Amino acid sequence: MSLSEQEQIICNQIDTLKDKSVTMLGDLVAFDSQIGREHDAQRYMARAFSQMDMEVDQFEIDHKLIRSLPGYSPALVDYSGRENVVGIYTAESSEQSGKSLILNGHIDVVPTGPLDKWRSPPFQARIQGDRLYGRGSGDMKAGIVAYTMAFDAIRRSGYKPAADIYLQSVIEEECTGNGALACLQRGYRADAAIIPEPFGQKMMNAQLGVMWFKLHVSGHPAHVLNTAAGINAIEAAYYIFENLKVLEAQWNLPENKHPQFDEQAHPVNFNLGQIYGGDWTSTVPTECEMDIRIGFFPDIGLGDIKSDIEATVTHAVEHHPQADKLDFEIRYQGFQAEGFSADLSEPLFEELANVHKSISSRQIELMASTATTDARFFHLYGDTPATCYGPIAENYHSFDEWVSISSMIEVTKVLAVFISRWCGLR
Ligand SMILES: [Zn+2]
Structure with a gap:
């Protein structure tokens, strides 16, 4: 026309x-x-x-x-x-x-x-x-x-x-x-x-849907002379994030993709956007907080997404070699956006x-x-x-x-x- x-x-x-x-x-x-x-x-x-x-x-x-x-x-x-x-x-x-x-x-x-x-x-x-x-x-x-x-x-x-x-x-x-x-x-x-x-x-x-959350990880302090006595919260937080990346890879599998995102190789992205932790170079850090952004497909409710995230983090923490010294908390702030x-x-x-x-x-x-x-x-x-x-x-x-x-x-x-x-x- x-x-x-x-x-x-x-x-x-x-x-x-x-x-x-x-x-x-x-x-x-x-x-x-x-x-x-x-x-x-x-x-x-x-x-x-x-x-x-x-x-x-x-x-x-x-x-x-x-x-x-x-x-x-x-x-x-x-x-x-x-x-x-x-x-x-x-x-x-x-x-x-x-x-x-x-x-x-x-x-x-x-x-x-x-x-x-x-x-x-x-x-x-x-x-x-x-x-x-x-x-x-x-x-x-x-x-x-x-x-x-x-x-x-x-x-x-x-x-x-x-x-x-x-x-x-x-x-x-x-x-x-x-x-x-x-x-x-x-x-x-x-x-x-x-x-x-x-x-x-x-x-x-x-x-896509987008969710932001804060993952707060706390461990035990120690002097670097004996790092085994403490647990490094920054390292532990990063270990948890790597487990979340496994979830990201699963969501991107062909069988899990939403049809309208079929042609995209990697539509779902988890981004570790900000990280805070530690207070001294020669001290094992006790606290670490990460700001994480995740994407997820349309037609999935926020409650289901939160369950998957929490199950993944819980599973990771339970399988950490020093699980008994590790604590975490998740706080949802910023985007809670359905697709x-x-x-x-x-x-x-x-x-x-x-x-x-x-x-x-x-x-x-x-x-x-x-x-x-x-x-x-x-x-x-x-x-x-x-x-x-x-x-x-x-x-x-x-x-x-x-x-x-x-x-x-x-x-x-x-x-x-x-x-x-x-x-x-x-
Ligand atoms: Zn814009």
Whole structure:
């Protein structure tokens, strides 16, 4: 299906807005919006939404309201002063003829890692050819720019969507998802949701579950002269982690794979992300704590995953040569995120695939994500079919993160044309 005249006008408008899009992305990258520091970036988004004549709902996350909801993950940082921002467009009731839409993006970014590994400062956009470098450029500030400019281009072209549209800028996607959960709790629902995560313009059809936990191991202290008298908690913790890696290998066996992850060699990953332990080089360490992230397939409940983890750790400890001197505790904190697989017969997927083809002249590719995204909230708890579709980017969660500017512009066009077909235009 080729573009209608109306859609062509909107796409031309997006080309005209290219410099504005790149400027907005540079502005957003300049905010260091790591966990707990999202405020200034969110204020910028509130202004961007109000400049497009949207109603703005800027609200602090209320822990009391979300902590007993399904999908909640134990918080890492206090929520006071930490806000979500939603831009609301309401179609006049006499003109409501299309389907409503949520476009969601997360404003939070992950830490930079060692600054000396970056070729330029992470919170300063650097453009080289088609690439814009900076922390959060791809994951996922370019996606936020894309949905903002898509809506702006429709307005500037003189059209009005014929259904409600919500532009959500949320916090905490990278550690709990409680920002998206708070939007859900506040009542936001629509006939579909798209999250422009940087998945190379592929359409997400499934995502793994992700769980974070702390494994605390304690042993016995001793002087290094007689290390046999003590038990080294760091070594013991690492020994337990190696046993968990055996569980990871089992989950990745062909017979255990979820069908939508069939083609991926190693979809389930256990990551030992942080480790703390010891207080003196010549003392056998008594305490060790590990922060571990595990992935798991859709359709498996959190309770079953916890049972497997606890059984594996218990078994490992019991078979340790000094089992009697070893103690452990597991605490679940951060992501407690179930996976999901989507039903591709939902109109959302067909429509998005068609629009992608109209704009790019390429068939859309599907992708099953081995990481979690906020799409789970819409899909599992919000009765809102959801997917991710966003620009080409690389090195997110690493140094020298970049996003393709031309891909961001193409995604902007896809989102704008999607709005015009899904919501209808006047
Ligand atoms: Zn992301």
